[in-house]
Amino acid sequence: MDTSFKTEVDASASGADWIPKAGFTLHAYRTIFGQGNLxxxxxxxxxxxxxxxxxxxxxxxxxxxxxxxxxxxxxxxxxxxxxxxxxxxxxxxxxxxxxxxxxxxxxxxxxxxxxxxxxxxxxxxxxxxxxxxxxxxxxxxxxxxxxxxxxxxxxxxxxxxxxxxxxxxxxxxxxxxxxxxxxxxxxxxxxxxxxxxxxxxVKDSTGLRNAQESAASILGSIPLLIVFMLFQRQIVKSVATTGLGGQ
Amino acid sequence: MASVSTPARRAAAGSRRTGFRRAAATDRPRSGGAGWLFATPFLAFFTLFLIVPIGIGLWMSFTDASLTGHGDNTLVGLDNYTEAFGDSQVWQTLGNTVWFTVLTTVPLVLVALVMALLVYTGMPGQWLWRLAFFASHLLPVAVVYQIWSMLFQPDRGMLNGLLKIFGIDGIAWLTDEKYAMWSIALVTLWWTVGFNFLLYLAALQAIPDHLYEAAALDGAGAWRRLWSVTLPQLRRTTGLIAVLQVMASLKVFDQIYLLTKGGPNGATRPILEYIYDTGFTNYRLGYASAVSYVFFGLIIILSIAQLKIFSRRED
CATH class of the missing domain: 1.10.3720.10 (MetI-like)
Structure with a gap:
């Protein structure tokens, strides 16, 4: 997940540092928002x-x-x-x-x-x-x-x-x-x-896509996570409080 | 102590028995029309988008079809099948698949049961169990891969960091043949346990309250009720979950393909990856189809055996 906040150079560096040398960046996200049809x-x-x-x-x-x-x-x-x-x-x-x-x-x-x-x-x-x-x-x-x-x-x-x-x-x-x-x-x-x-x-002009792929998969799962976080109580309740046990 | 539980058990057994007798008595007159009407929409889609493609695939397995679209109409008879049975890769990847299924089925059923019981009985920390379900089960495999490839890093990964605190030398989680399949099993447990958890939770809700009340009136404590009411009532669900879990585990592909690509040295390569590689990387669709039908045939035999065992137990 951290990868999506790095520059492409850091993301494809051989050792995987959690903290990137070039600092965190929103570049990958910006590229996706710029080019994609979200x-x-x-x-x-x-x-x-x-x-x-x-x-x-x-x-x-x-x-x-x-x-x-x-x-x-x-x-x-x-x-x-x-x-x-x-x-x-x-x-x-x-x-x-x-x-x-x-x-x-x-x-x-x-x-x-x-x-x-x-x-x-x-x-x-x-x-x-x-x-x-x-x-x-x-x-x-x-x-x-x-x-x-x-x-x-x-x-x-x-x-x-x-x-x-x-x-x-x-x-x-x-x-x-x-x-x-x-x-x-x-x-x-x-x-x-x-x-x-x-x-x-969505491809970057450099062709390096490690960071972007991370950003992409994070973005793809965010809407679902938000929906379920907001409604998890109701969802669990609908599973948990009906049925024969509640009759 | 032994006499305490008998009324509850008798009540449970009694309701089940009358259920069966009724089933036999009321089912018979209602046949024909209605059943077909209810089943038709599903069966129509089922035929069109599952049976027909299976048929096309079966036909392809007798040809030398390739992904490039060339050689499609050359029938090669049983050549693909004889090759598959003699292919050591088929047997090795099949062995890996079975090993993965053994490693994952038991923990996935037990952990899900414990999680569901904790949520159902209102133990403290409910939000945590719920989160455990929602957070991991929602994630697409690409995100699962990213999280775990970082946790599994041999040098800077969190898991080896944790081991170091206890003075244990780190392990090469994904690159050591000894541990790779266990690591994959761990990821799979974390990622997919929510499915079984939710099935158990739904089943727990369907246990009639009067069974618990009867047991409580007889002075059964919480543990006794769990042992003599809850668990016996969950037997049908446990059978269902075990069957589904075995089937799901045998179909493992995504997480292994991303995490180890079947390595190290083929130690985690499941048969579906072999099928995928032959079909989509080597373009040998005909042979890939034949291997998948060999695999499918073995599974059908297994499922029939499994269903036989479970239906006998239900009687």
Missing amino acids: PVWAVNSVVIAVCVTAITVAISAMAAYAFSRTLFRGRRVLFAVTVASIMVPPQILIVPLFRQMLAMNLVDTYAAVILPQVVAPAMVFILKKFFDGIPRELEEAARIDGAGSFRVFWSVVLPLSRPILAAVAIFVFINTWNNFLWPFISTSDPQLMTLPVGLST
Whole structure:
């Protein structure tokens, strides 16, 4: 972190002194602010992370409910395939996915960045396991009152699952915000880049980028840190004070 | 003392048993339509962006596809697979990956459990535990790398400075084959424990209050309640976290790639780095795909075994 406050000469010196010889400098930050398109990247990051989180939580919770509480043909096999797919090495999906995006004519669109990221089998697995633990008596009561499947899901299961839904949303949001490889590969238009990708493209005229890379990654994580520092109480509370324990 | 805990335990066991019986009784009539409706949106994305690319990748593993786009259509049959099974690098990096998984899984589950219990029971210093989660889990891997490469500096690093205070000679954290994997495991614990911590915290909230009340009425102290109510109730979650953690640890790549590049002398090189190197540095996409499907196959076998063990325990 300290590196981001040094001049490029110090940052690439062989011994790594914590205190730079040329003193601390904001040069690296100035370069990034001067050359980058920070407001656009920040907005993209927010839009993409919010969209991915909303879609992921919605479709994962529905699928988890289907796997946990309903019977349909192929349910067991589909769940087993979902769990197994958690293990697919992401590195191997990148090239096929990119070719797919080319074929679908989606490269350099928000859709290309967002859609592949909403598939989160691990989150389906987590939610399914938590839904399994909800006592069925509550759902039965609602059914006796005439509620249909969707109604039960929406008014009984989801409110009881707020802690785990909050946890899943947090995981997805953080992962999407910090994701580098896929947004990097699927966008080349600077107007569509996220913060981590955009910051990585900023080059100094000298070509030496050690200090700048530090500054860039620090800048990329600051918004997230601030948001979570401000709201950590509420976030922990939303995870911690709902659920069956509080009934 | 032994009789104290039985009502609570009986209550817990009882609710679980009726849960199972009900499951069997109420599930059957509701089949077909609704389930598919709920599952379809996820399954559509899942098929399009996971199953299809897996299929394309599988096809590529039978060709000599390269990143430069050349040789894509030449089928080479099982050549890539025979090469992979005879490749000593595959087995060495696979060994490293398994070793890393062994080193990280147990501490990541235990530390997360202790942190969650401390936060849940309202021990002093809550803000510190919360911060431990938020501060490290939020960081992108590039920042993690910068922080730890400085802490690990052999001459001026903070960790060796700390050891010196206790009169211990500093170690070459990342460059000594003996310690490198342990250092990586330490970084991983610090960086990713928050995920398991949050899962445990959510699970702790789902334990019904009446179990604690019943135990308290029977005169169970705090330790007794922890031992006889909390921990048994967390069993399902612990199973879930252990499975997810093993899967996550087997996929290790980012932090190792940045901190040691797989060194020293290949001692920390995980199999995904080998796949990445062959695919993206040597442009041999076909062979890289084959290695990843060998790896994937081994993991499927492992997951099935794991699921079998856990589902038997749940019964």
